[in-house]
Amino acid sequence: MSAAIYPGSFDPITNGHCDIIRRIQPIFGEITLLLAKSPKKRPLFTVEERIALAEEALEGVPGIRIAAHDGLTVDYLRKTGVRVIVRGLRAVSDFEYELVMANMNKKLSPGVETMLVFASPEYYYVSSNTVKEVAMHGGSVKDFVPPGVAKALEAKFESR
Amino acid sequence: MSAAIYPGSFDPITNGHCDIIRRIQPIFGEITLLLAKSPKKRPLFTVEERIALAEEALEGVPGIRIAAHDGLTVDYLRKTGVRVIVRGLRAVSDFEYELVMANMNKKLSPGVETMLVFASPEYYYVSSNTVKEVAMHGGSVKDFVPPGVAKALEAKFESR
Amino acid sequence: MSAAIYPGSFDPITNGHCDIIRRIQPIFGEITLLLAKSPKKRPLFTVEERIALAEEALEGVPGIRIAAHDGLTVDYLRKTGVRVIVRGLRAVSDFEYELVMANMNKKLSPGVETMLVFASPEYYYVSSNTVKEVAMHGGSVKDFVPPGVAKALEAKFESR
Amino acid sequence: MSAAIYPGSFDPITNGHCDIIRRIQPIFGEITLLLAKSPKKRPLFTVEERIALAEEALEGVPGIRIAAHDGLTVDYLRKTGVRVIVRGLRAVSDFEYELVMANMNKKLSPGVETMLVFASPEYYYVSSNTVKEVAMHGGSVKDFVPPGVAKALEAKFESR
Amino acid sequence: MSAAIYPGSFDPITNGHCDIIRRIQPIFGEITLLLAKSPKKRPLFTVEERIALAEEALEGVPGIRIAAHDGLTVDYLRKTGVRVIVRGLRAVSDFEYELVMANMNKKLSPGVETMLVFASPEYYYVSSNTVKEVAMHGGSVKDFVPPGVAKALEAKFESR
Amino acid sequence: MSAAIYPGSFDPITNGHCDIIRRIQPIFGEITLLLAKSPKKRPLFTVEERIALAEEALEGVPGIRIAAHDGLTVDYLRKTGVRVIVRGLRAVSDFEYELVMANMNKKLSPGVETMLVFASPEYYYVSSNTVKEVAMHGGSVKDFVPPGVAKALEAKFESR
Numbered sequence: 008m009s010a011a012i013y014p015g016s017f018d019p020i021t022n023g024h025c026d027i028i029r030r031i032q033p034i035f036g037e038i039t040l041l042l043a044k045s046p047k048k049r050p051l052f053t054v055e056e057r058i059a060l061a062e063e064a065l066e067g068v069p070g071i072r073i074a075a076h077d078g079l080t081v082d083y084l085r086k087t088g089v090r091v092i093v094r095g096l097r098a099v100s101d102f103e104y105e106l107v108m109a110n111m112n113k114k115l116s117p118g119v120e121t122m123l124v125f126a127s128p129e130y131y132y133v134s135s136n137t138v139k140e141v142a143m144h145g146g147s148v149k150d151f152v153p154p155g156v157a158k159a160l161e162a163k164f165e166s167r
Numbered sequence: 168m169s170a171a172i173y174p175g176s177f178d179p180i181t182n183g184h185c186d187i188i189r190r191i192q193p194i195f196g197e198i199t200l201l202l203a204k205s206p207k208k209r210p211l212f213t214v215e216e217r218i219a220l221a222e223e224a225l226e227g228v229p230g231i232r233i234a235a236h237d238g239l240t241v242d243y244l245r246k247t248g249v250r251v252i253v254r255g256l257r258a259v260s261d262f263e264y265e266l267v268m269a270n271m272n273k274k275l276s277p278g279v280e281t282m283l284v285f286a287s288p289e290y291y292y293v294s295s296n297t298v299k300e301v302a303m304h305g306g307s308v309k310d311f312v313p314p315g316v317a318k319a320l321e322a323k324f325e326s327r
Numbered sequence: 328m329s330a331a332i333y334p335g336s337f338d339p340i341t342n343g344h345c346d347i348i349r350r351i352q353p354i355f356g357e358i359t360l361l362l363a364k365s366p367k368k369r370p371l372f373t374v375e376e377r378i379a380l381a382e383e384a385l386e387g388v389p390g391i392r393i394a395a396h397d398g399l400t401v402d403y404l405r406k407t408g409v410r411v412i413v414r415g416l417r418a419v420s421d422f423e424y425e426l427v428m429a430n431m432n433k434k435l436s437p438g439v440e441t442m443l444v445f446a447s448p449e450y451y452y453v454s455s456n457t458v459k460e461v462a463m464h465g466g467s468v469k470d471f472v473p474p475g476v477a478k479a480l481e482a483k484f485e486s487r
Numbered sequence: 488m489s490a491a492i493y494p495g496s497f498d499p500i501t502n503g504h505c506d507i508i509r510r511i512q513p514i515f516g517e518i519t520l521l522l523a524k525s526p527k528k529r530p531l532f533t534v535e536e537r538i539a540l541a542e543e544a545l546e547g548v549p550g551i552r553i554a555a556h557d558g559l560t561v562d563y564l565r566k567t568g569v570r571v572i573v574r575g576l577r578a579v580s581d582f583e584y585e586l587v588m589a590n591m592n593k594k595l596s597p598g599v600e601t602m603l604v605f606a607s608p609e610y611y612y613v614s615s616n617t618v619k620e621v622a623m624h625g626g627s628v629k630d631f632v633p634p635g636v637a638k639a640l641e642a643k644f645e646s647r
Numbered sequence: 648m649s650a651a652i653y654p655g656s657f658d659p660i661t662n663g664h665c666d667i668i669r670r671i672q673p674i675f676g677e678i679t680l681l682l683a684k685s686p687k688k689r690p691l692f693t694v695e696e697r698i699a700l701a702e703e704a705l706e707g708v709p710g711i712r713i714a715a716h717d718g719l720t721v722d723y724l725r726k727t728g729v730r731v732i733v734r735g736l737r738a739v740s741d742f743e744y745e746l747v748m749a750n751m752n753k754k755l756s757p758g759v760e761t762m763l764v765f766a767s768p769e770y771y772y773v774s775s776n777t778v779k780e781v782a783m784h785g786g787s788v789k790d791f792v793p794p795g796v797a798k799a800l801e802a803k804f805e806s807r
Numbered sequence: 808m809s810a811a812i813y814p815g816s817f818d819p820i821t822n823g824h825c826d827i828i829r830r831i832q833p834i835f836g837e838i839t840l841l842l843a844k845s846p847k848k849r850p851l852f853t854v855e856e857r858i859a860l861a862e863e864a865l866e867g868v869p870g871i872r873i874a875a876h877d878g879l880t881v882d883y884l885r886k887t888g889v890r891v892i893v894r895g896l897r898a899v900s901d902f903e904y905e906l907v908m909a910n911m912n913k914k915l916s917p918g919v920e921t922m923l924v925f926a927s928p929e930y931y932y933v934s935s936n937t938v939k940e941v942a943m944h945g946g947s948v949k950d951f952v953p954p955g956v957a958k959a960l961e962a963k964f965e966s967r
Contacts, residue, residue: 009169009194030280034169034251078944091194096283098583099419102262103898109285110932115946120190123256123283125269128448132590144558146595238464258743259899263418270452275466288928292750304718306755329489329514350600354489354571398784411514416603422582423738429605430772435786440510443576443603445589578903579739608768612910624878626915649809649834670920674809674891731834736923742902749925760830763896763923765909 011035011091011122014080016046019156020061021138023130027095029068031124035091037070044077051139051163064153081116092121097131171195171251171282174240176206179316180221181298183290187255189228191284195251197230204237211299211323224313241276252281257291331355331411331442334400336366339476340381341458343450347415349388351444355411357390364397371459371483384473401436412441417451491515491571491602494560496526499636500541501618503610507575509548511604515571517550524557531619531643544633561596572601577611651675651731651762654720656686659796660701661778663770667735669708671764675731677710684717691779691803704793721756732761737771811835811891811922814880816846819956820861821938823930827895829868831924835891837870844877851939851963864953881916892921897931 011031017024017040032038040061044054052060054075065071076083084090092112094105109121126133133151142148142160149157173188177200192198200221204214212220214235225231236243244250252272254265269281286293293311302308302320309317333348337360352358360381364374372380374395385391396403404410412432414425429441446453453471462468462480469477493508497520512518520541524534532540534555545551556563564570572592574585589601606613613631622628622640629637653668657680672678680701684694692700694715705711716723724730732752734745749761766773773791782788782800789797813828817840832838840861844854852860854875865871876883884890892912894905909921926933933951942948942960949957 009196031282034280034282036169079941079946081946082944096262096266098586099259099262100580100583100900102256102259103900106256106285106898107932107934107937110288111937111941113287114932114950115941120194120284122191122194123285124280125266125283127273128270128451131448131451132587132594134587137587137591141559141591141595144562146559146561150594239461239466241466242464258746260420260740260743263420266418267452267454267457271457271461274452274470275461288931291928291931292747292754294747297747297751301719301751301755304722306719306721310754329516351602354600354602356489399781399786401786402784416582416586419579419582420740422576422579423740426576426605426738427772427774427777430608431777431781433607434772434790435781440514440604442511442514442573443605444600445586445603447593448590578906580900580903608771611768611771612907612914614907617907617911621879621911621915624882626879626881630914649836671922674920674922676809736902736906739899739902742896742899746896746925750928753927760834760924762831762834763925764920765906765923767913768910 009035009091010037010039010089011093012039012041012080012084012089013093014041014043016043016048016050016135017057017061018046018050018052018135019057019138019152019159020064021130021133021135021152021156023095023126023133025064025153026127026130027093027124028065028071031093032068032070035093037072038093039072039074039087039089041080041083042073042075044075052159056159060153060156060159063155079115081112081119084119085116090118090120092119094121094123095126096123097126097134169195169251170197170199170249171253172199172201172240172244172249173253174201174203176203176208176210176295177217177221178206178210178212178295179217179298179312179319180224181290181293181295181312181316183255183286183293185224185313186287186290187253187284188225188231191253192228192230195253197232198253199232199234199247199249201240201243202233202235204235212319216319220313220316220319223315239275241272241279244279245276250278250280252279254281254283255286256283257286257294329355329411330357330359330409331413332359332361332400332404332409333413334361334363336363336368336370336455337377337381338366338370338372338455339377339458339472339479340384341450341453341455341472341476343415343446343453345384345473346447346450347413347444348385348391351413352388352390355413357392358413359392359394359407359409361400361403362393362395364395372479376479380473380476380479383475399435401432401439404439405436410438410440412439414441414443415446416443417446417454489515489571490517490519490569491573492519492521492560492564492569493573494521494523496523496528496530496615497537497541498526498530498532498615499537499618499632499639500544501610501613501615501632501636503575503606503613505544505633506607506610507573507604508545508551511573512548512550515573517552518573519552519554519567519569521560521563522553522555524555532639536639540633540636540639543635559595561592561599564599565596570598570600572599574601574603575606576603577606577614649675649731650677650679650729651733652679652681652720652724652729653733654681654683656683656688656690656775657697657701658686658690658692658775659697659778659792659799660704661770661773661775661792661796663735663766663773665704665793666767666770667733667764668705668711671733672708672710675733677712678733679712679714679727679729681720681723682713682715684715692799696799700793700796700799703795719755721752721759724759725756730758730760732759734761734763735766736763737766737774809835809891810837810839810889811893812839812841812880812884812889813893814841814843816843816848816850816935817857817861818846818850818852818935819857819938819952819959820864821930821933821935821952821956822950823895823926823933825864825953826927826930827893827924828865828871831893832868832870835893837872838893839872839874839887839889841880841883842873842875844875852959856959860953860956860959863955879915881912881919884919885916890918890920892919894921894923895926896923897926897934
């Protein structure tokens with residue numbers, strides 16, 4: 008069975024991520040969420056918090072593993088023997104970023120393929136960034152993230 | 168094993184198509200090229216010619232089936248039990264067309280997923296349309312299509 | 328009160344059109360659907376059919392007028408004294424077409440303003456064209472168009 | 488009469504902003520410029536300076552109010568009962584950002600509509616950011632901003 | 648001195664074309680307008696009419712030649728020894744078409760370079776197609792095309 | 808002979824830059840690489856290092872000058888009498904940034920023209936930023952940059 012990696016910051020995991028995972032898991036059998044330990048943008052949640060929130064959100068979904076990694080995604084792929092990266096596409100700006108990353112990854116590790124799925128229409132405008140911005144300003148994010156993440160965002164911004 | 172459908176007009180098959188098929192076949196095990204019998208744009212080659220050219224081009228690639236279909240792609244998927252559509256992405260205009268089709272197909276047949284792969288950089292500008300235009304004006308298409316297709320294009324335009 | 332024109336082919340009217348009309352009517356008070364009598368692309372429905380389908384679909388929505396016009400939209404605006412054109416935006420390709428039209432219309436008739444609204448996510452992929460294509464191939468369009476339009480599409484393609 | 492909010496950083500107000508305000512004011516009767524008190528990007532001008540520059544630039548334009556706000560735009564709308572947000576569109580990248588914001592705002596406050604107008608061609612390339620960059624390097628910005636803003640930019644960068 | 652080819656249908660030449668020619672002529676010294684004798688889309692004007700309208704429009708501009716050609720642009724370049732193609736860019740959709748053409752031409756004739764210039768903001772929305780559409784509906788095109796072209800368009804549509 | 812400026816940060820120079828320079832040098836005769844002394848984003852290499860790396864990479868290419876500049880590019884052009892800026896285009900997001908800059912520069916200095924060339928397909932995804940990111944994570948960059956730059960990147964990140 009062909010496994011796949013779903014890399015990202017997941018800072019925090021959203022309903023958009025969960026929707027993509029649930030849609031692609033039956034295709035690939037096993038999906039590894041690969042969290043970037045130190046993403047370029049300073050994360051709001053620690054890597055441990057991000058893992059715990061993802062675990063809670065995906066409880067009961069079969070075939071899911073969650074791992075964290077520092078460095079090039081292709082290095083992780085090489086180590087694990089997985090050769091498919093899955094990424095969600097929302098907008099044209101995503102498209103161009105993903106095109107660059109997919110080509111770069113393939114050049115760095117020729118056997119690697121990147122496959123893309125479109126975000127479902129109802130999650131098209133949901134991203135970790137917009138969700139954090141809404142929560143920071145006291146807006147309700149319960150339609151955009153799993154309940155545990157909504158609680159964690161609230162706690163994070165209350166304590167500020 | 169998870170099979171996939173690769174739908175298109177293939178009028179005619181190009182090196183860009185072949186590259187995508189060779190890259191995704193190991194992921195899905197079995198790939199069915201699904202030719203649209205009567206694409207919106209009047210095809211240059213008959214459906215029989217298009218099938219023969221694809222067969223010749225993909226000889227020796229394991230796990231390939233070639234079929235022709237009239238009607239909605241999701242109807243073919245339902246009949247065969249396959250639930251993954253694979254499509255190649257070149258440009259932003261592709262992106263938007265594919266987004267519409269993927270959402271429409273999913274609405275018409277909820278279990279269906281569309282997965283996208285980027286064309287390799289060296290085939291980014293190769294499409295059936297540009298290849299036909301070059302051939303029509305007497306330009307050489309041998310870098311863009313399999314040898315059998317180059318010959319067929321030459322014959323087609325000579326006889327005009 | 329500031330009235331507005333909503334021009335298009337409406338060949339046929341879709342749930343996406345109806346959604347936009349219902350959203351903008353309270354803002355402008357009166358909305359005139361302005362059907363292009365002879366759109367560039369040969370229409371499937373006659374202008375009388377398109378008007379009847381729109382009338383049925385919008386029954387009960389206050390402040391709606393339906394008119395048909397041959398020629399430049401700005402000529403109709405000049406005649407009626409309305410100065411706002413409303414258009415729905417789905418994709419980036421819409422964006423560029425609308426940008427050209429808005430600038431051209433403003434140059435032809437300086438007092439005219441074009442205002443745009445985004446299609447709701449659930450209608451993002453619904454257009455008269457995709458709906459006609461689905462119906463032509465025997466797919467169900469009941470989620471994309473008002474009931475009267477679904478029936479009319481069925482009748483149109485059955486009789487072929 | 489239907490009022491509208493025109494939100495932004497206005498750091499500082501440009502001729503592009505003023506053009507849009509002058510074009511949409513007759514449509515909505517009353518326009519409230521809603522300045523983000525603490526925009527994501529550290530502003531060059533204080534909120535008081537930004538308000539003063541906008542007031543000077545729009546002197547004599549009827550129906551204009553200027554307000555500053557901290558938090559979600561939809562919270563301000565709810566408080567004031569206004570339900571239309573107007574935004575200017577320049578480029579495709581604007582398009583995607585606005586699409587996300589419009590959908591998010593509608594989800595947070597279902598009665599809210601975002602309407603977009605295209606920047607006039609002569610202001611297509613004028614933004615607060617490009618204007619600040621030109622001024623910082625000693626270039627003349629008199630064609631891009633009202634006279635008071637040009638003076639304020641000069642003063643700001645001279646004193647550095 | 649480095650000469651350049653400016654290929655197109657010029658059906659008819661617009662103020663946008665003339666603006667680009669006037670801007671690039673001093674850079675390349677000699678510019679050849681290369682008219683496609685039989686463009687994909689059926690032209691409104693004959694090749695002789697298109698040449699005559701371009702000649703009249705560019706009278707007095709130094710270093711201009713006008714030629715017509717059937718076939719691949721690179722074949723004409725090879726024959727004349729010119730190796731630069733200049734094209735105007737308006738929109739993102741232009742961008743992608745030009746990217747495909749530039750790569751294809753370079754592959755067909757490795758020494759050839761395509762250089763692009765942006766249309767001036769005031770001509771951003773002016774194209775042969777929009778101009779013909781306005782004229783066909785009786786709108787005034789005098790701001791978009793040279794006087795001789797305006798007259799020719801009027802005559803063409805009157806006689807219909 | 809018509810000279811041209813090729814402005815950028817060159818932090819560091821990549822094979823993509825070198826490819827564009829080699830392609831445009833025969834057209835313009837003399838190309839000046841104009842390094843931004845203090846680009847908006849804090850550079851990895853000092854201006855002296857960036858110049859040295861560019862010099863080494865372009866050794867033997869005729870007609871190349873390398874200069875560094877602080878301030879508006881048009882000020883440098885005015886001083887030197889050069890009136891053509893050349894820029895490479897990779898993606899749609901480049902397109903929009905370049906459109907803004909080209910229009911702004913032309914407004915600030917009316918005689919200036921910006922000409923664009925497409926990056927070659929094999930360098931489409933190569934940029935100074937992606938190269939630095941790969942090198943930072945210990946990936947090999949030898950296919951993307953000249954040998955001297957690869958060595959310098961390695962040294963820079965080892966010493967961290």
